[in-house]
Amino acid sequence: xxxxxxxxxxxxxxxxxxxxxxxxxxxxxxxxxxxxxxxxxxxxxxxxxxxxxxxxxxxxxxxxxxxxxxxxxxxxxxxxxxxxxxxxxxxxxxxxxxxxxxxxxxxxxx
Amino acid sequence: xxxxxxxxxxxxxxxxxxxxxxxxxxxxxxxxxxxxxxxxxxxxxxxxxxxxxxxxxxxxxxxxxxxxxxxxxxxxxxxxxxxxxxxxxxxxxxxxxxxxxxxxxxxxxxxxxxxxxxxx
Numbered sequence: 001x002x003x004x005x006x007x008x009x010x011x012x013x014x015x016x017x018x019x020x021x022x023x024x025x026x027x028x029x030x031x032x033x034x035x036x037x038x039x040x041x042x043x044x045x046x047x048x049x050x051x052x053x054x055x056x057x058x059x060x061x062x063x064x065x066x067x068x069x070x071x072x073x074x075x076x077x078x079x080x081x082x083x084x085x086x087x088x089x090x091x092x093x094x095x096x097x098x099x100x101x102x103x104x105x106x107x108x109x110x
Numbered sequence: 111x112x113x114x115x116x117x118x119x120x121x122x123x124x125x126x127x128x129x130x131x132x133x134x135x136x137x138x139x140x141x142x143x144x145x146x147x148x149x150x151x152x153x154x155x156x157x158x159x160x161x162x163x164x165x166x167x168x169x170x171x172x173x174x175x176x177x178x179x180x181x182x183x184x185x186x187x188x189x190x191x192x193x194x195x196x197x198x199x200x201x202x203x204x205x206x207x208x209x210x211x212x213x214x215x216x217x218x219x220x221x222x223x224x225x226x227x228x229x230x
């Protein structure tokens with residue numbers, strides 16, 4: 001499978017909102033409601049932030065939210081904080097127990 | 111939440127073999143699908159393989175089919191990745207990941223990763 005398409009970078013000031021898009025096909029993002037999002041700080045392992053398109057694991061701030069329309073999923077960070085500066089990856093189930101990640105987006109807090 | 115610790119990474123020559131191990135701390139380890147995900151230096155994440163709770167089903171990304179084998183030992187709360195015929199493009203940090211409890215749709219808890227370098 002081809003990697004899902006994400007913007008290389010997005011930025012915002014503290015308190016603002018940013019949205020990261022994740023575009024796939026009808027064989028992955030558009031075909032299943034199994035999109036997840038991961039936050040990765042430099043030198044650290046990824047951390048699950050959103051799963052099943054919109055669900056938040058316990059402990060993840062409600063500033064993080066997810067959505068999907070057609071073949072594109074989105075992650076929105078509201079009330080941006082300095083600790084949100086990190087790389088973010090989307091991931092979609094692609095059928096037959098296969099998974100495809102996005103290209104990754106660097107979020108910069110100005 | 112499952113705690114995961116990988117080991118076994120290191121330097122290996124092209125065409126060589128390596129076995130990665132992942133020790134899990136979870137009283138019901140046998141209820142989780144398990145996966146390996148890799149990240150080449152400075153690059154993005156790539157799902158590599160996963161294995162069903164009882165080990166009867168295994169799935170791989172096309173680029174490692176026929177070269178890598180995932181296995182598990184539920185009695186030892188461990189999952190393994192056997193890497194054969196390694197190539198330079200297999201150089202990456204390899205993460206052991208547990209799927210969300212009872213499902214195979216979400217990569218949930220991640221280990222800290224183990225670095226594999228393929229070079230002569």
